[in-house]
Amino acid sequence: MMGLLQTGTGFWNPLVWSVSLFIIVLLVYFIRFFGEKKYKPGTEQTMPFCSGSHPSELPIRANSIYWGFFKAMDKHYKALNRIHTGLLDDYVFWFIIVIVIMLTVLSIGGL
Amino acid sequence: MISQFPLLAALILVIIGFFAITLKKNLIKIVMGISIIGSGVNLFLISLGYKSAGVAPIFTNAPKLEMVLPIPQALTLTNIVIDLALVAFMLSLVILLYKHYGSLDIRNRRLKG
Amino acid sequence: MNLLLHAPILAISIPLLGGLATPIITKFGKRVRDSWIILSLLFTEFLVLILTHDILSNGIRTYTLGAKFPTDTIPIANFIPVRIVLELDAFSVFMAITSVTIALIASIYSLKFIKEGTAKSKYYTLLLLLTAAMVGLVFTGDLFSMFVFLEILSISSGVLVAFYSHKGEALEAAFKYIVISAVGALMILLAIGLLYGHYNLLNIAALANVLKFSFSDKVALVLLIAAFAMKCGAVPLHMWVPDAYGEAPAPISAVLVVASQAGLYALFRISFTLFSALPTIEIVAWSVIILGVLSMFIGVIMAISQKNIKRLMAYHAISQTGYMLLGIGVGLAVIGNINALNSFGITAMEGGIFHIINHAIYKGLLFLTAGAIIYRVGTKDLNKMGGLAHKMPFTTIFFLIGALAITGLPPFNGFASKLMIYESVFRFSPLLSIIAMMVSILTLASFVKVFYSAFMGPKLKEHNEIREVPKTMLIAMLVLALLTLLVGLFPDIVVDNIISPAAHALVDQSKYIGGVL
Numbered sequence: 001m002m003g004l005l006q007t008g009t010g011f012w013n014p015l016v017w018s019v020s021l022f023i024i025v026l027l028v029y030f031i032r033f034f035g036e037k038k039y040k041p042g043t044e045q046t047m048p049f050c051s052g053s054h055p056s057e058l059p060i061r062a063n064s065i066y067w068g069f070f071k072a073m074d075k076h077y078k079a080l081n082r083i084h085t086g087l088l089d090d091y092v093f094w095f096i097i098v099i100v101i102m103l104t105v106l107s108i109g110g111l
Numbered sequence: 112m113i114s115q116f117p118l119l120a121a122l123i124l125v126i127i128g129f130f131a132i133t134l135k136k137n138l139i140k141i142v143m144g145i146s147i148i149g150s151g152v153n154l155f156l157i158s159l160g161y162k163s164a165g166v167a168p169i170f171t172n173a174p175k176l177e178m179v180l181p182i183p184q185a186l187t188l189t190n191i192v193i194d195l196a197l198v199a200f201m202l203s204l205v206i207l208l209y210k211h212y213g214s215l216d217i218r219n220r221r222l223k224g
Numbered sequence: 225m226n227l228l229l230h231a232p233i234l235a236i237s238i239p240l241l242g243g244l245a246t247p248i249i250t251k252f253g254k255r256v257r258d259s260w261i262i263l264s265l266l267f268t269e270f271l272v273l274i275l276t277h278d279i280l281s282n283g284i285r286t287y288t289l290g291a292k293f294p295t296d297t298i299p300i301a302n303f304i305p306v307r308i309v310l311e312l313d314a315f316s317v318f319m320a321i322t323s324v325t326i327a328l329i330a331s332i333y334s335l336k337f338i339k340e341g342t343a344k345s346k347y348y349t350l351l352l353l354l355t356a357a358m359v360g361l362v363f364t365g366d367l368f369s370m371f372v373f374l375e376i377l378s379i380s381s382g383v384l385v386a387f388y389s390h391k392g393e394a395l396e397a398a399f400k401y402i403v404i405s406a407v408g409a410l411m412i413l414l415a416i417g418l419l420y421g422h423y424n425l426l427n428i429a430a431l432a433n434v435l436k437f438s439f440s441d442k443v444a445l446v447l448l449i450a451a452f453a454m455k456c457g458a459v460p461l462h463m464w465v466p467d468a469y470g471e472a473p474a475p476i477s478a479v480l481v482v483a484s485q486a487g488l489y490a491l492f493r494i495s496f497t498l499f500s501a502l503p504t505i506e507i508v509a510w511s512v513i514i515l516g517v518l519s520m521f522i523g524v525i526m527a528i529s530q531k532n533i534k535r536l537m538a539y540h541a542i543s544q545t546g547y548m549l550l551g552i553g554v555g556l557a558v559i560g561n562i563n564a565l566n567s568f569g570i571t572a573m574e575g576g577i578f579h580i581i582n583h584a585i586y587k588g589l590l591f592l593t594a595g596a597i598i599y600r601v602g603t604k605d606l607n608k609m610g611g612l613a614h615k616m617p618f619t620t621i622f623f624l625i626g627a628l629a630i631t632g633l634p635p636f637n638g639f640a641s642k643l644m645i646y647e648s649v650f651r652f653s654p655l656l657s658i659i660a661m662m663v664s665i666l667t668l669a670s671f672v673k674v675f676y677s678a679f680m681g682p683k684l685k686e687h688n689e690i691r692e693v694p695k696t697m698l699i700a701m702l703v704l705a706l707l708t709l710l711v712g713l714f715p716d717i718v719v720d721n722i723i724s725p726a727a728h729a730l731v732d733q734s735k736y737i738g739g740v741l
Contacts, residue, residue, distance in 0.1 A: 002714070002716075003713065003714055003715075003716060004716055005640055005643075005644075005715045005716045005719060006716075007571055007575075007643060007644050007647045007648070008567065008568055008571040008647065008648060009568075009647045009648075009651065010647060012639075012640065012643055012715070014634060014635045014640070014712060014713050014714075014715065015713065017634055017635060018635055018713070059610040059611060059677075059681035059682060059684070060676075060677070060681070061606075061607045061610075061677065062531060062606035062607050062609075062673065062674075062677035063531070063607055065673045065676065065677060066528065066669070066673060069528075070529065076525075077529060080522070080525065080526060081223075081224050084223060084224050084463060084526070085223060086220045086222055086223030086224070086463075086467075087217055087218065087220065088132075088141060088217050088399075088400050088403055089132065089133050089134065089135075089136070089217070090463070091400065091403075091404055091461075091463050091464060092129070092132045092133050092403075092404070092407055093133050094460045094461055094463070095404075095407065095408075095450065095454055095461055096129060096133070097460075098450050098453075098460065098461060099411075099446060099447065099450045102446045102449065102450060102511055103443065103446050105507060105511070106442050106445075106446060106504065106507055106508070107439070107442070109504050109507040110442065110503075110504045110507075125414070132403070132407065138399070141403060145403065145406050145407065145410075148407070148410050149410060152410050152413050152414050152417070155414065155417050156413070156417045159417060159420065159421040180424075182420070182426070183417075183420070186368060186413075186416075186417075186420075189368075189372060190413060193372070193375045193409075196379055197375075197379065197402065197406050200379060200382065200383065200402060201399065201402055201403070201406075204386065204395055204398055204399045204402070205399070207389060207395050208392065208395050208396065208399065211392040211395065212392055220396060221392065221393050221396060222393055222396060222397060222400075222466075222467045222470070222471070224526075224530075
């Protein structure tokens, strides 16, 4: 049937997936129809939720997104940034290192 | 061993060129390193086609001897022209970089990380 | 004149002629120049499409330059092909379609993106030269002309990276790019010299017939793999990629992605067609797999922490190249074992090759939306953007489609190729598949970061005068978004008709040799 992609161990049919997604979205709207329709405009019910901080501190800049992740991995990021120096010498140096490693592995492995 | 000498010289030139690119911090010395590697590869290609007691591969009024292989000479000519274009472009970038930053040191970089 | 017979050489020479004639055509006016560019690229696309149709029904096609009749590859008195032979099989035309389509869309986008009075006709000349070099690289069947086309590609894309020459960063990025490309290309020439000195042959098919895998051949293989891996941006040779992609104009970044995949094509052509009978091919395959896994992982970790939107997308390009190296590396590892090849090897290679065209489409879309943001806002820094969804709704939708496609969410095309790679690599080694899935999650995290900080949030005061981008730029992005959706909704049509013949053509070495000899 159309749209069926075989991957050797399974299959994937995006048309069937889209049709079922559409049906599920219709179901979700149907359930939402029975909810509370009234709200009080102008109070806190219409403000975006910022996990407790005041909405006037928005917008959150890109520097502070995922700050927990970056603080935990700070040591690793310092090491990575020390390797990415930006000097042209080191770019060619890595090229020579990769050639030397592959030559050693291929000559030892070929024996 | 003597007949392998051009190949050895080509290898030494390539190694010297790599030393120039990896260890020097001046932009013009890096461009010179690329030119030296190019010369080494050209020498390697030309010396592949050697036949002992051979003449130049030209047909007009040729003596009845063996000719050296002509294909490496074609490869080398193409490579000389390509290296010319590369070095010309690199040197024009060096001129513009000097006009912007006032120094030829590669440690004077803005893009890192 | 039989167009199909001469189509291989026309597909290389029409962009070349069109590009070099552009400065003269400019004298007739700007509209004449714009239509000249678009017509040349449309004609090249038409030629590549009729070639695809012919090769998928009839098999390999060759074209000998300079012979009396274009398909006689071996002159009567000799037993080896002595002229330059263009040899087209299914993998070559697949790469050619990808390259010419993305170049066409990028040139439609640059009609309004590049401002007038900034050497725009020379920009178009270089872009058409770049297209000719990409098509020439994938069509040729000769090692030395592969080197020449690679050099043309490096020089023309290097000049395009330095297009904004009033800023120092673009010059620095172009200098790094051209030095790296020059070193790589000279090492490729050294390897070609080593192979020529041993066998006196430069044609790939004739060389594959007589290769005996001595030590100097292994040295040549290592030099070729390292140099082409540097050209396509595999870690640890990747450091030029964020600099060059980040400082080029946005449509050129989209075309540079496809130019790097041309290096990937050359890598696979050499590993599969020349060296697939090497007894220690597993070591070579594991090196390619390790390069792929390192690229995926380090690419995405460095990408999360970037503040510059184009450098972030460039690190993601490195990470997605790792997926292609992983998929096709798994195929290379099991090429001697016919049972494993039929059960999961071919699927892994199909996943890797499918990922090439998917990556070109959605990464091109993402770079074009980044260009649209830079065109209106004027800065590349993510810290200075915010709330752009109020002013640029179409760009937001296209960015959302591109971001969902790159992380591999259904129903877009990223999911189909990633599913094939995950399932087949899992049967080879489960650890690699788990690393690939983790990388996919981190990709989603970094694109949520970009989407939130650039598009979501309240309107900013300093972005008051921002409107939507001009219509030609929107049309170019719309075509790519539609391609993402269509390839995602009908993956089986693409895989069965274009990708599967390409994977089988790569594995089948004897058919490639039989095309010439």
